[in-house]
Amino acid sequence: MSKEMTTKDGKPFDRTNLESLMKRRLFYTPAFDIYGGVSGLYDYGPPGCALTNAIVDIWRKHFVLKENMLEVDCTMLTPYEVLKTSGHVDKFADWMCKDPKTGEIFRADHLVEEVLEARLKGDKEARGIKVEEEKEDPKKKKKKVGKVAAVKLEDAVVQEYEEILAKIDNYNGEELGLLMKKYDIKNPATNGELEPPVAFNLMFQTTIGPSSNLPGYLRPETAQGQFLNFAKLLEFNQQSMPFASASIGKSFRNEISPRAGLLRVREFLMAEIEHFVDPEGGKKHPRFEEVKDVELELLNREIQLAGKTHVETTKIGKAVETGLVDNETLGYFLARIQLFLLRIGADPKKIRFRQHMANEMAHYAADCWDAELLTSYGWIECVGCADRSAYDLSVHMKKTGAQLVVREARKEPLKIEEWQVELDKKKFGPKFKKDGKAVEAAIEALSQDLREKLSLDLEKEGKITVEVKGVGDGQVEVPKELIAIEKRTRIENVREYIPNVIEPSFGIGRIVYSICEHNYWTRENDEARGVLSFPPTVAPTKVLIVPLSSHSDFKPFVRQVSDKLADIGVSSRVDDSGASIGKRYSRNDELGTPLGITIDFQSVKDNTFTLRDRDSTKQVRASLDEICKVISSLVDGSKQWSDVASRLPAFEGQEVD
């Protein structure tokens, strides 16, 4: 992050102010605060919760409703066996080092990163180079490494450090251990020796039921429940392919040492889609045509290897055509993800799509693109769009024997040449007695290659010798009177395949935080007056109701307006405190409330009210019915304030900006 972050109106962005606003106005708060808190756990207060709900609601309309996805809600508690099969028990881990003296635990990659960064900084100081401000550092809160002395490093060492930092995400435990030894990295507080890195599984473990023999975990993703129900979902979808399932729910990740506020937490809301598609035929998508002209900033692997961090936007249709993006289905979702992010208020200049490098992908992924949002913490992965190929369905099918496959009638029957065996079963009983069944089974199980070989034996020697475990010495002779082996053609009318899965996976908490950064600015005339310019569809509270004063004449009108808004499903908040109207609006700027209704003496006389727009501070005046109609259309996104302002009479009676 070399360039300074700016707000929508081009002023410098100040994270400290935003985070202080968000905590003060209870968007979120550390969980169990009065007990001292638990790192990596946050509660969402009323505005944060409403904002999240609104984003989830739009997500459901944008994806689930629009494409008739099959939404499911699966349990978070997951037995060991399932996550063992999926690979999470073995591979969902980070590397940690323990200080045997203090008992302190460090995440190995973070420690190496912080120590080398601190040394590079000391080096710069020693060279008299100006060092950047601390406040843009994502690890500020949890940083374990303090300032180090200004020591000049050899040029070669600087280069080594920089190379290590560039690929810090790619080292395994052993490699991290070697780095720590080579560069003498110890407990920064005590300079104590650390134990070598060991794998720490990131799943929360528990026991299901009263006896301790059913270990389980809290799910690390919502995906597994969708995979396990694949056969039932396909049936529900009347065997029709492609289709998608979707799920919205909490997942868990027992971070070794959480940092960066809402961006890396131990319990988080995910919204995941599993789109099941035929791996043959280029993974086409039936609605690709609708999005082909959407323009995206796409950084694929080659572009990143060429050292670029920014490229011109490309139409997704063209990107798929040229192979920049692998296939239509992947391309379709990248475009739909961008449309969603724009719909909820992301800044179009702060969205990009970055392909994972081969070594940074999760164990199940064949390919992965992240939708990243630019924040003061840098580019943040908010949506992963992975091609999980047939990985998950295959491993669960292998483990359980469940048929997680699609069967479809072939348009053209498939002709298969193969070696077929024919047995004269009547003669098997008399010859082999009780072993008859075992011999039959052993013959049926013979591979094509063996059958071909045995057909020659049969021709030459008039008998074959077959291995049958547990019968005699294990070698059984079958004479040609009992068996024929011939090459024949079989016609297959049904095709069977394991679908591939394209998985757009949304971290809702990260999106919520990023949207707050993208929509934060301060009024021209007052730097302390923060405004969150959420679109009305997303805003936590839609309408602020302000009576001119606490005069009792206004009370029935306050109730009338508030009830009417609740009836049409619009959230509102009354502020009948003694503060000035301007002050009351200003307080609600911080909550991102897009609309305000003022109740004044004119309202008491003729039952008309003024409606105010947060961003322009302009007002119009109309009857309550008219105002409610306008509010509905702004809140459902079908109208903009400009439409309203051009239709209803402006009101300039009071200064309330």
Place this chain on the structure above:
Amino acid sequence: MSKEMTTKDGKPFDRTNLESLMKRRLFYTPAFDIYGGVSGLYDYGPPGCALTNAIVDIWRKHFVLKENMLEVDCTMLTPYEVLKTSGHVDKFADWMCKDPKTGEIFRADHLVEEVLEARLKGDKEARGIKVEEEKEDPKKKKKKVGKVAAVKLEDAVVQEYEEILAKIDNYNGEELGLLMKKYDIKNPATNGELEPPVAFNLMFQTTIGPSSNLPGYLRPETAQGQFLNFAKLLEFNQQSMPFASASIGKSFRNEISPRAGLLRVREFLMAEIEHFVDPEGGKKHPRFEEVKDVELELLNREIQLAGKTHVETTKIGKAVETGLVDNETLGYFLARIQLFLLRIGADPKKIRFRQHMANEMAHYAADCWDAELLTSYGWIECVGCADRSAYDLSVHMKKTGAQLVVREARKEPLKIEEWQVELDKKKFGPKFKKDGKAVEAAIEALSQDLREKLSLDLEKEGKITVEVKGVGDGQVEVPKELIAIEKRTRIENVREYIPNVIEPSFGIGRIVYSICEHNYWTRENDEARGVLSFPPTVAPTKVLIVPLSSHSDFKPFVRQVSDKLADIGVSSRVDDSGASIGKRYSRNDELGTPLGITIDFQSVKDNTFTLRDRDSTKQVRASLDEICKVISSLVDGSKQWSDVASRLPAFEGQEVD
């Protein structure tokens, strides 16, 4: 359950048919089914998930939006300390017995219950009394006790058994152990001796973070997070009382041996309200007036002790007036709960409110009323409405020192006569040296009674003797030169109190299941054709789109209708299979789809469509815009089908019932 359950149209209700429909159509399914399943864990498939979402959405509008409740979303992971303080670590447990030979574990109360019930049944058989059918038994699936021999019991024993069964929920572990000894209750399968009952805590335990020193649990209720944030929420509400917080989320209960399908599960969705109210002044509610004429069936403690299981309905206004229900706030929520249940489609004849007996309440409750829905499993507690008094806020405040209190200016200042102590602090140092502060603190901490007594000592003896731990021998003399104790009047302008909490707590899974039972019936002409008559507001899918045939002329119309519905936020499902239109509607009766749009040749000509009502099977015909407008108003609950039928022309072209 003596009387036979009936459907809305008065026919016998068949649970087996409904449960088979719900599993077949994927309302729910055992979780991890392909791995053999885990008892007490279920996944919701598309219709169950959509039904749940719709009910949650209405809940949010009915409660949160209508009363400006402060919705929060707190973490499920909860550290030990919090649940130790709340009492859950010690008291949230069931009693279990282990068979030391087989390792099998039984829930003690369930085992006693099942064994005694089986013996009573055997007795009836021996007496030649007809025994009820098995299928109404809620424990059918998990029953561990088989049929027992027809043995006649003594009349006195029969009476003893019946008395025990009537209060089976109220025995503690020791008492259950005694019952098992007295009545020779053993492992029913092996007749092996069981170990005495031990407490089994029902919370799932885990460890937060990499070191094992932060044990935690999955929350057993959403309430604690709301209590811990009380001070911040009060601040957010601009210090105004009363107010309510609300939360919707999963909670967990590690049942010893789950049974009764969706009614007793290990992971479940709750919606909880914590309404904070001043304990003084009769717990009035500002909106009570609006509900006072709502009629409820109210079984309070006295009525139950009188042996009644059914009473006439009473207006809630009258019930509060006569003390049948304790206060306005409790009464307000009982009425609002009933209105909610009716709004989502509960059968008004199958709702009642039952007050808990003193010995069946949770450890935190001062009073509790359950909203119960009648199902084939009997009356099921679906909503608890507890008065938790100041229990939770008090214990957390005591533990953490956080000020979980309300401070408000008194209208009339309060005059308090009290014994005040005045110290001449300048003389304390010279006299007591380093112990000065400790002596001061001990004096300030003296109770009013002690101060009164000491004022007499001071007068008589010119000095007082005070206990001060750690100073000299613990007895310190203070001469009158250093201290004065006098009775004075203090004026208190601020009142400080810990609010009481009224908690309506909804088990969404139980409500979902009960609503399915209440809305299930079969068509007159075909018993096999199950219908779920959900109100359009609640139905999982709102509209079925059926082209007359799979003719390609219809395809663009299908897409047009489907997209248009998605745009107005209405869920639809297309059935373009080859089945007859009647068959396709019938399949969607099972999903409870209330509306159907048929696309026929007339549609291709003039872009009009027919709209069909599920329950009456009547149809109207209109343009797509007109039909969408009608659908919107049916789905948001502002119109009924009768309104539509009276306004739009009926269509009787095809028979599609």
